[in-house]
Amino acid sequence: MKICCIGAGYVGGPTMAMIAKQCPDIPVHVVDLNEARIKAWNSDELPVYEPGLLEVVTEARGRNLTFSTRVEAAITESDMIFISVNTPTKTYGMGVGRAANLEFVEKCARQIACVSKGHKIIVEKSTLPVRTAEAVKRILSSSGNGATFDVLSNPEFLAEGTAVEDLLTPDRVLIGGDSASAIESLAAIYARWIPRERILTSNLWSSELSKLTANAFLAQRVSSINAISALCEATEADVDEVARAIGTDSRIGPKFLKASVGFGGSCFQKDILNLVYLCEHFGLQEVATYWEQVVIMNDYQKRRFGEKIVKTLFNTVSNKKIAIWGWAFKKDTNDTRESSAIYVCRDLIRERAKLHIYDPRVSQAQILLDLQNAMLDSNGQLSAVDKMLIEQNVTMAADSYQAAENAHAIALLTEWDEFKTLDFKRIYGTMPQPAFVFDGRNILDRQALGKLGFEVHAIGKC
Ligand SMILES: NC(=O)c1ccc[n+]([C@@H]2O[C@H](COP(=O)([O-])OP(=O)(O)OC[C@H]3O[C@@H](n4cnc5c(N)ncnc54)[C@H](O)[C@@H]3O)[C@@H](O)[C@H]2O)c1
Numbered sequence: 118m119k120i121c122c123i124g125a126g127y128v129g130g131p132t133m134a135m136i137a138k139q140c141p142d143i144p145v146h147v148v149d150l151n152e153a154r155i156k157a158w159n160s161d162e163l164p165v166y167e168p169g170l171l172e173v174v175t176e177a178r179g180r181n182l183t184f185s186t187r188v189e190a191a192i193t194e195s196d197m198i199f200i201s202v203n204t205p206t207k208t209y210g211m212g213v214g215r216a217a218n219l220e221f222v223e224k225c226a227r228q229i230a231c232v233s234k235g236h237k238i239i240v241e242k243s244t245l246p247v248r249t250a251e252a253v254k255r256i257l258s259s260s261g262n263g264a265t266f267d268v269l270s271n272p273e274f275l276a277e278g279t280a281v282e283d284l285l286t287p288d289r290v291l292i293g294g295d296s297a298s299a300i301e302s303l304a305a306i307y308a309r310w311i312p313r314e315r316i317l318t319s320n321l322w323s324s325e326l327s328k329l330t331a332n333a334f335l336a337q338r339v340s341s342i343n344a345i346s347a348l349c350e351a352t353e354a355d356v357d358e359v360a361r362a363i364g365t366d367s368r369i370g371p372k373f374l375k376a377s378v379g380f381g382g383s384c385f386q387k388d389i390l391n392l393v394y395l396c397e398h399f400g401l402q403e404v405a406t407y408w409e410q411v412v413i414m415n416d417y418q419k420r421r422f423g424e425k426i427v428k429t430l431f432n433t434v435s436n437k438k439i440a441i442w443g444w445a446f447k448k449d450t451n452d453t454r455e456s457s458a459i460y461v462c463r464d465l466i467r468e469r470a471k472l473h474i475y476d477p478r479v480s481q482a483q484i485l486l487d488l489q490n491a492m493l494d495s496n497g498q499l500s501a502v503d504k505m506l507i508e509q510n511v512t513m514a515a516d517s518y519q520a521a522e523n524a525h526a527i528a529l530l531t532e533w534d535e536f537k538t539l540d541f542k543r544i545y546g547t548m549p550q551p552a553f554v555f556d557g558r559n560i561l562d563r564q565a566l567g568k569l570g571f572e573v574h575a576i577g578k579c
Contacts, residue, residue: 118143118302121191122199123225125149125158125184127165127280127383127452128242128273129201134174135284137182139310146183146191158184166451166478169281189232197302199271200225200253201242206387215394217246217387226253230260238299241270244388246395247326267299270321272328277382278449290316293324329392333408336385338373340414346376346577347421356577357559376577378461378530378557379418381446383454386412419457422528422576423464426555429574430525434470440520443531443558444476444484451478453487457557458530463491465528466506473524475514477533484513518544526553532560545569 122133125147137145149155157164159178163171174182185191192198202221207213222243229239239257241250250268257266270293275283290307294300304316319327346356356376364371380386389412396405427434446456453459462472466488474484488511492503514520517536521527521544529536537560545552554566556575563573 118197118306119146119195120144120197120199120306121146121148121195122201122242123148123188123191123228124199124201124203124221124243125151125154125164126201126203127277128275129199130158130163130165130184131167131170131173131275131280132201132242132273132284133199134170134177134182135281136306137177137180138173140306141177141181143306144181144183145177146185146187146195148185148188148191150186150188152186155184155186165280166449167278167280168449173281188228192229192232193234195237197238197240198229199240199242201273203383204243204245204387205383206390212394215390215397217244217391217394219245219249219252222249222253223256226256229266230257230264233260233264233266234262236265236267238302239266239268240303241268241325242273244272244328244332244384245270245325246391247322247329249325250321267294267296268321269294269296269299269303270324271303272324274328274331277452278447285310287311287315291319291324291327292316293319293321293327295321329388329395332385332388333392333411335373336380336389336415337408337411339377339380339385340411340418342374342376343379343418343576344414346418349376349577350579353579354577355579359577376559377418377457377532378422378576379415379457381454381456381458382452386415386455416460419460420464422457422555422557423461423468425574426461426465426526426528426553427468429553429555429572434465434468434525436469436471437525438471438473438523439465440514440517440524440527441472441474442476442517442520442527442529442536443533444474444479444487445531445533448531448533451480451483453479453483456487456531459487459491461528461530461557462488462511466492466510467503469506469510471510471512473512473514473520475517475520476531477535481513485511518547522547524548526555528555528557529561530557532558536560537562541566541569541571545571 122129133145133147154164204217207216207218254268292300292303300318307316349356360374363369364374393405393409444458551572554571554573559575566573
């Protein structure tokens, strides 16, 4: 058995590294068109930051784990091919802003069809709209060179920030397909380290739809507690107390009930919008509207947070220094895709605030790129005014202290652990009074900060 994976991103890299670690006898070849990414996978500065990942990669790399740009060779040599390429929301044409852009998946299928011989198992690891496997099968069956294929759906449920742990002890692995022997080939790989009862099998369509549904349910919980956080702020209830009270009901459970400035990441919004598009496609308008509200609520939460900062700072942030702590969409990752910080900062920049931004893992170049992308107009252009605002109003800070020095306010946007243990007395001494803290993740000790003299605003608390 030889494995390859097309796409060396946040999913392809870590999942294949784990398979290679657990199955030292199976050669695993991860390929990508992006040379810089492959170069980074072959170095000690991995392109993906995840706690524990470097150890997993270094154990297997050079033994049975290879990263390269040799896509065709990898396909030709492998018995099982994972497709783990990106499936972003379409930015043009039919289904713009909702449907998944499947051009990368289709390209992979065509390339596999073109160079394959004999029999291969194709595994959809990317998150795909239900019934995509049908299109993949059709493309593969038109190869014309006598190759045969089984297509499986094996969606990935890892969460960024805990990817290694999630891959090591997943709640479940899901394999959808219609060939029992192909399913067993893949199940046998996972069974090397995952108990059999956690390896679920289903038909292809249930498997594809389960991934979209899982993300929709998770995001819905965040939007539900965030909706309640707005009501808490209006009524002097405390959202953490409400979350604890409802979370002890075993039917509800305590996880994913943390109110925040909103969910981010490459998947939740994209997958819900894709679900909405699918429902509309099948004429299920009420179902589409129901799920779309989860995204609308998330946008509201991000907007509400920025507006609160402006209102609290006496209705103007023009030329006021605001420290931004955190840029990644959650702690323990360097991924910034759809991070709430991007949208809160975009709105504050347009209010002419002077932002001093610090994140422990995200590069300055990435922060500037994210802001520029968020400020593009509908024609994809950055207006002269927005360009100037970014140039003049955004400064990168070397650490949290530097960001907060002389700042009117601190906005905490990512829940990095290091923000909890800072010397707040020192920070308070460097800020003009009143010194405001806006805790977008509810991780700071409000009482202790209040005693030092800070005016603290958290989510869902008065
Ligand atoms: N990021 C997550 O937490 C997560 C979790 C579960 C599932 N997913 C899903 O997994 C898929 C991949 O997500 P990701 O975050 O790893 O994306 P990513 O953008 O980090 O990585 C995708 C990689 O595929 C490469 N690629 C695209 N077309 C290619 C081609 N034809 N040949 C070779 N390489 C090609 C790109 O260069 C890129 O490096 C998506 O469908 C996503 O929805 C992501």
